Amino acid sequence: xxxxxxxxxxxxxxxxxxxxxxxxxxxxxxxxxxxxxxxxxxxxxxxxxxxxxxxxxxxxxxxxxxxxxxxxxxxxxxxxxxxxxxxxxxxxxxxxxxxxxxxxxxxxxxxxxxxxxxxxxxxxxxxxxxxxxxxxxxxxxxxxxxxxxxxxxxxxxxxxxxxxxxxxxxxxxxxxxxxxxxxxxxxxxxxxxxxxxxxxxxxxxxxxxxxxxxxxxxxxxxxxxxxxxxxxxxxxxxxxxxxxxxxxxxxxxxxxxxxxxxxxxxxxxxxxxxxxxxxxxxxxxxxxxxxxxxxxxxxxxxxxxxxxxxxxxxxxxxxxxxxxxxxxxxxxxxxxxxxxxxxxx
Amino acid sequence: xxxxxxxxxxxxxxxxxxxxxxxxxxxxxxxxxxxxxxxxxxxxxxxxxxxxxxxxxxxxxxxxxxxxxxxxxxxxxxxxxxxxxxxxxxxxxxxxxxxxxxxxxxxxxxxxxxxxxxxxxxxxxxxxxxxxxxxxxxxxxxxxxxxxxxxxxxxxxxxxxxxxxxxxxxxxxxxxxxxxxxxxxxxxxxxxxxxxxxxxxxxxxxxxxxxxxxxxxxx
Numbered sequence: 001x002x003x004x005x006x007x008x009x010x011x012x013x014x015x016x017x018x019x020x021x022x023x024x025x026x027x028x029x030x031x032x033x034x035x036x037x038x039x040x041x042x043x044x045x046x047x048x049x050x051x052x053x054x055x056x057x058x059x060x061x062x063x064x065x066x067x068x069x070x071x072x073x074x075x076x077x078x079x080x081x082x083x084x085x086x087x088x089x090x091x092x093x094x095x096x097x098x099x100x101x102x103x104x105x106x107x108x109x110x111x112x113x114x115x116x117x118x119x120x121x122x123x124x125x126x127x128x129x130x131x132x133x134x135x136x137x138x139x140x141x142x143x144x145x146x147x148x149x150x151x152x153x154x155x156x157x158x159x160x161x162x163x164x165x166x167x168x169x170x171x172x173x174x175x176x177x178x179x180x181x182x183x184x185x186x187x188x189x190x191x192x193x194x195x196x197x198x199x200x201x202x203x204x205x206x207x208x209x210x211x212x213x214x215x216x217x218x219x220x221x222x223x224x225x226x227x228x229x230x231x232x233x234x235x236x237x238x239x240x241x242x243x244x245x246x247x248x249x250x251x252x253x254x255x256x257x258x259x260x261x262x263x264x265x266x267x268x269x270x271x272x273x274x275x276x277x278x279x280x281x282x283x284x285x286x287x288x289x290x291x292x293x294x295x296x297x298x299x300x301x302x303x304x305x306x307x308x309x310x311x312x313x314x315x316x317x318x319x320x321x322x323x324x325x326x327x328x329x330x331x332x333x334x335x336x337x338x339x340x341x342x343x344x345x
Numbered sequence: 346x347x348x349x350x351x352x353x354x355x356x357x358x359x360x361x362x363x364x365x366x367x368x369x370x371x372x373x374x375x376x377x378x379x380x381x382x383x384x385x386x387x388x389x390x391x392x393x394x395x396x397x398x399x400x401x402x403x404x405x406x407x408x409x410x411x412x413x414x415x416x417x418x419x420x421x422x423x424x425x426x427x428x429x430x431x432x433x434x435x436x437x438x439x440x441x442x443x444x445x446x447x448x449x450x451x452x453x454x455x456x457x458x459x460x461x462x463x464x465x466x467x468x469x470x471x472x473x474x475x476x477x478x479x480x481x482x483x484x485x486x487x488x489x490x491x492x493x494x495x496x497x498x499x500x501x502x503x504x505x506x507x508x509x510x511x512x513x514x515x516x517x518x519x520x521x522x523x524x525x526x527x528x529x530x531x532x533x534x535x536x537x538x539x540x541x542x543x544x545x546x547x548x549x550x551x552x553x554x555x556x557x558x559x560x561x562x563x564x
Binding site: 131141181182229237257296301 | 357393531
């Protein structure tokens with residue numbers, strides 16, 4: 001059995017271990033947590049030949065620098081347009097490559113995106129809480145945050161040359177500034193005019209952005225009357241409006257209940273791409289009916305399944321790929337094949 | 346809500362009768378879940394229902410829930426009785442004195458009033474293991490503080506209005522801190538019973554001394 005041991009040289013804030021999420025505990029005050037961009041997280045695991053739920057490292061715009069102390073392991077990085085430096089080799093995210101003993105891997109923010117995922121071929125050792133390694137930011141329970149000095153261990157670490165190269169980045173992984181919402185559940189606390197303002201005005205993401213949610217800046221959304229509703233459950237995507245009229249979109253580690261009214265809820269299918277926006281980016285909210293929301297969700301689910309099926313297949317080793325291009329194209333165009341490999345972004 | 350949830354509201358006040366209806370629907374969902382049911386989150390006056398949008402839709406869920414509500418039994422089974430130890434040592438209870446002053450009671454009377462409340466678990470929320478207990482007696486009900494105090498340790502017994510809560514994480518709070526409990530409401534190390542309460546349970550506080558607290562009684 002081979003093991004790869006990695007040591008964190010430096011890590012930005014909000015760098016943590018996440019698996020697909022911790023479900024079914026909302027009634028005990030525990031949100032699902034899990035990746036901010038679940039689709040990119042799934043892509044990293046699937047393209048590497050892992051199970052979709054395996055723990056991976058979620059990296060914020062603060063970046064992550066890792067040293068491989070022992071062993072060799074193939075890894076995938078998917079999500080956003082991040083920049084990688086693997087022992088001097090520059091790559092973009094949406095890449096699969098191999099890290100070997102003594103090498104340093106640096107992952108830093110690039111031209112777009114707020115979160116990227118680092119998955120390993122093998123089993124990343126991670127603490128579980130309630131059956132999941134997802135880290136809940138507020139309590140630190142689960143796999144935990146990564147800070148300088150943290151050691152990561154990958155059991156059954158594998159080298160998978162047949163999977164190295166780029167992962168196609170789907171258009172749905174790009175940041176999305178037009179968000180579909182279903183109004184409610186407390187739109188009755190807002191005047192018709194306020195709801196029209198909400199749907200017609202641009203809102204800007206602020207720096208108050210973490211795994212719990214992101215505060216927006218824009219036209220105030222003053223709720224009518226007294227804010228004395230009893231607290232009730234909240235879902236990811238809720239657009240909650242505080243007494244001062246400021247809206248917050250709740251994300252992976254959201255508190256599970258609240259007493260502030262929710263003017264609308266962003267469709268779950270838009271949240272991954274929303275999370276890839278950066279502070280100061282603009283968003284607009286587009287109202288859909290619940291039936292339209294379902295139709296969008298089902299269409300997107302079908303597309304996601306086809307995409308994951310396509311990237312699940314190993315592309316073959318470089319030798320095999322050259323061979324197949326040879327057979328099909330008759331000649332090897334080294335320049336073209338290089339372009340292809342660096343098409344990650 | 347969005348593409349995957351429905352909120353069933355039974356009223357807009359904190360009230361035992363309304364909460365009974367919440368509990369009845371929650372129990373009915375647990376015993377007779379509909380196809381595509383993911384989870385239910387009971388609160389003071391509402392139940393949030395999450396469903397799988399690839400299996401069912403808002404309208405179908407609405408119809409099924411209406412039928413469940415109509416066929417719910419009138420009877421809410423009494424929840425289990427849970428005991429929670431509490432130590433009112435001054436070091437753990439910085440707000441006993443201000444409450445005594447505000448209510449005109451002696452600090453010991455504030456403690457007795459807290460011990461004699463009839464508490465039940467109305468909902469969990471905000472943070473893991475934060476169980477909101479209703480049942481604080483009127484004579485010691487306090488409005489929230491104007492500003493939250495930072496760094497309140499886990500295990501603090503805090504009250505505001507009719508509500509009482511045993512904190513499970515170190516956090517800021519604008520509620521009044523009257524004691525500390527060694528009883529684990531959230532036991533991160535337990536897979537079998539990570540949460541002490543179920544919504545609907547009744548709670549009795551048992552007073553312990555500082556010496557007992559330090560010896561780990563009630564933990």
